[in-house]
Amino acid sequence: MSLPYAEPYKIKMVEQIYRSTQEEREKWIKEADYNLFNLKSEQVYIDLLTDSGTGSMSDKQWSAMMLGDESYAGASSYYKMKDAVKNILGFDYFLPTHQGRAAENVLFSAMINKGDVVPGNSHFDTTKGHIEFRKAKAIDCTIDEAFDTTLNYPFKGNLDLDKLEAVLKKYPKEKIPMIIVTITNNSSGGQPVSLQNMKDVKALADKYDIPVFYDSARFAENAYFIKIREEAYKHKKIKEIVKEMYKYADGMTMSSKKDAIVNMGGFIGMRSEELFKKASVYNIMFEGYITYGGMSGRDMNALAQGLDEGTEFEVLEARIKQVEYLGNKLMESGIPLQQPIGGHAVFVDAKRFLPQIKKEEYIAQTVAVELYIVGGIRGVEIGTILADRDPETRKNRYPELEFVRLAIPRRTYTNSHMDYVAAVCKKIFDNRHEAKHGMRILEEAPIMRHFTVKLEKIK
Numbered sequence: 260m261s262l263p264y265a266e267p268y269k270i271k272m273v274e275q276i277y278r279s280t281q282e283e284r285e286k287w288i289k290e291a292d293y294n295l296f297n298l299k300s301e302q303v304y305i306d307l308l309t310d311s312g313t314g315s316m317s318d319k320q321w322s323a324m325m326l327g328d329e330s331y332a333g334a335s336s337y338y339k340m341k342d343a344v345k346n347i348l349g350f351d352y353f354l355p356t357h358q359g360r361a362a363e364n365v366l367f368s369a370m371i372n373k374g375d376v377v378p379g380n381s382h383f384d385t386t387k388g389h390i391e392f393r394k395a396k397a398i399d400c401t402i403d404e405a406f407d408t409t410l411n412y413p414f415k416g417n418l419d420l421d422k423l424e425a426v427l428k429k430y431p432k433e434k435i436p437m438i439i440v441t442i443t444n445n446s447s448g449g450q451p452v453s454l455q456n457m458k459d460v461k462a463l464a465d466k467y468d469i470p471v472f473y474d475s476a477r478f479a480e481n482a483y484f485i486k487i488r489e490e491a492y493k494h495k496k497i498k499e500i501v502k503e504m505y506k507y508a509d510g511m512t513m514s515s516k517k518d519a520i521v522n523m524g525g526f527i528g529m530r531s532e533e534l535f536k537k538a539s540v541y542n543i544m545f546e547g548y549i550t551y552g553g554m555s556g557r558d559m560n561a562l563a564q565g566l567d568e569g570t571e572f573e574v575l576e577a578r579i580k581q582v583e584y585l586g587n588k589l590m591e592s593g594i595p596l597q598q599p600i601g602g603h604a605v606f607v608d609a610k611r612f613l614p615q616i617k618k619e620e621y622i623a624q625t626v627a628v629e630l631y632i633v634g635g636i637r638g639v640e641i642g643t644i645l646a647d648r649d650p651e652t653r654k655n656r657y658p659e660l661e662f663v664r665l666a667i668p669r670r671t672y673t674n675s676h677m678d679y680v681a682a683v684c685k686k687i688f689d690n691r692h693e694a695k696h697g698m699r700i701l702e703e704a705p706i707m708r709h710f711t712v713k714l715e716k717i718k
């Protein structure tokens with residue numbers, strides 16, 4: 260008999276969480292204008308809003324923090340992080356930034372101009388925001404398989420090489436500053452990109468002389484899926500796979516709040532010294548001097564340690580198995596999910612959950628609000644509200660997929676919490692036929708509206 264799986268860690272510190280009543284939550288969510296970002300964290304029982312910066316650091320990371328060097332220039336913490344970026348990812352040049360979007364801001368200031376196009380695989384919202392803010396256009400070249408949530412395809416994050424080549428052919432080289440490969444592909448459901456696809460994208464990019472950058476927030480989870488699902492790599496260590504992945508990139512942006520398991524931090528990795536010099540000017544203007552770039556020394560130390568831990572098989576296995584555990588429980592109740600289950604989150608397919616609600620009534624937001632009211636669970640809408648309006652026509656963009664994402668923080672909740680989440684989802688799913696209407700927007704910002712949007716329930 261094989262023994263059951265159990266986590267390779269024990270818990271040294273606990274944090275109390277408040278278990279509210281449904282009456283309390285009904286009042287609070289109304290006061291928050293039905294926007295889950297507006298809730299106070301004490302009003303949330305299980306917070307699955309994001310896995311970004313919400314993970315639990317290890318004893319080794321906490322002890323590294325005590326050794327942080329807070330010198331303005333040339334801190335030892337900077338060199339620790341520089342060594343980790345070189346040894347684990349292979350980049351000679353790097354700039355620390357306070358988080359992932361700051362890395363995008365600095366890099367894109369150096370590379371993207373008005374009228375440019377940036378092909379990629381379902382660009383992340385902040386990435387798209389920073390591209391569109393510069394009056395450039397993000398073009399999605401994700402494979403069609405990604406949009407069929409029922410299809411169990413191992414690498415739904417992949418770029419479609421024909422779609423990509425059509426873009427590279429259509430626009431002059433000067434208008435395409437880079438191709439962005441997002442690993443894992445967040446917006447299409449935490450789905451990985453295969454190493455074969457990374458190689459093929461790089462070959463195509465070389466043919467047209469365009470640099471390739473990886474949006475790397477969940478690069479280690481991507482490497483885990485390569486090991487598990489891509490035959491040629493099943494005997495490789497995660498760190499070996501990571502090294503190989505980055506052979507096919509000219510640079511990277513990183514939100515360290517994900518796979519480097521810190522609460523704040525980011526960076527840019529580069530091969531080109533010329534680009535490093537150009538980006539350094541913007542880093543100094545927007546982030547801080549090049550040896551700290553918006554991070555304190557202790558945070559850089561924790562990040563260096565986190566990059567090392569986060570690329571260990573055991574750490575990744577525990578994390579991804581917990582996500583699968585929740586996903587499998589939901590599927591047992593018949594709840595429609597993106598298939599296969601992603602690395603960092605379970606994506607509930609809201610269109611199949613509530614087929615009777617019109618797309619104009621924000622289906623995924625309707626499900627997300629119900630999860631909060633019934634169980635105190637905070638997920639997030641990845642649907643029409645997030646997709647925002649078309650920058651030219653100002654019309655709502657209706658994405659093919661409407662998800663409620665339940666993101667699991669790293670090393671933070673137990674599987675009893677996952678059982679509770681699954682029970683709440685089942686209760687709502689069993690009563691789904693009672694829902695007649697969705698929501699209406701009362702107020703929204705001109706860009707990245709999902710963070711501040713105000714809504715009401717349609718009666």
Ligand SMILES: *Cc1c(COP(=O)(O)O)cnc(C)c1O
Pocket residue numbers: 311358359360361383385386441442445474475476477513514515516517524525
């Ligand atoms: C989180 C994330 C970002 C932005 O990073 P922040 O640290 O939140 O600013 C960019 N791209 C991807 C794929 C991400 O997951």
